[in-house]
Amino acid sequence: MSTSRSVLKSQRQEVKRTARNRAIRSEVKSSIKNAKTSIFENSSDYALSLAEALKKIDKACTKGVLHKNNAARKKSRLNKLAKKLTAQIKDS
Numbered sequence: 001m002s003t004s005r006s007v008l009k010s011q012r013q014e015v016k017r018t019a020r021n022r023a024i025r026s027e028v029k030s031s032i033k034n035a036k037t038s039i040f041e042n043s044s045d046y047a048l049s050l051a052e053a054l055k056k057i058d059k060a061c062t063k064g065v066l067h068k069n070n071a072a073r074k075k076s077r078l079n080k081l082a083k084k085l086t087a088q089i090k091d092s
Contacts (some may be wrong), residue, residue: 024065031056032078039082042089050082 035053038046052076061071 001013021065024060024063028053028056028060028074029046032074035078036081042085046082050078053078 015088031049031053035046035049037043038049041091042047057066057071057074061068
């Protein structure tokens with residue numbers, strides 16, 4: 001079973017890309033989780049964690065890890081959650 005050199009090279013590249021994409025996706029998920037936690041706890045630095053999450057989502061989209069519509073949906077849901085909870089806090 002002889003495989004060509006180009007196939008072996010593309011397999012090596014695939015492993016690298018998969019690892020990089022998985023790491024970026026994991027960072028995005030972690031930053032979203034941190035942002036949600038700080039919003040729910042009504043932490044004073046929720047704006048910072050929200051901004052960081054949005055930045056990581058944008059960067060993942062730019063690098064092609066997330067589709068642009070997927071990134072837009074994640075950002076929209078985060079902003080919607082933040083606005084909803086901050087409005088509830090102001091009302092009470």
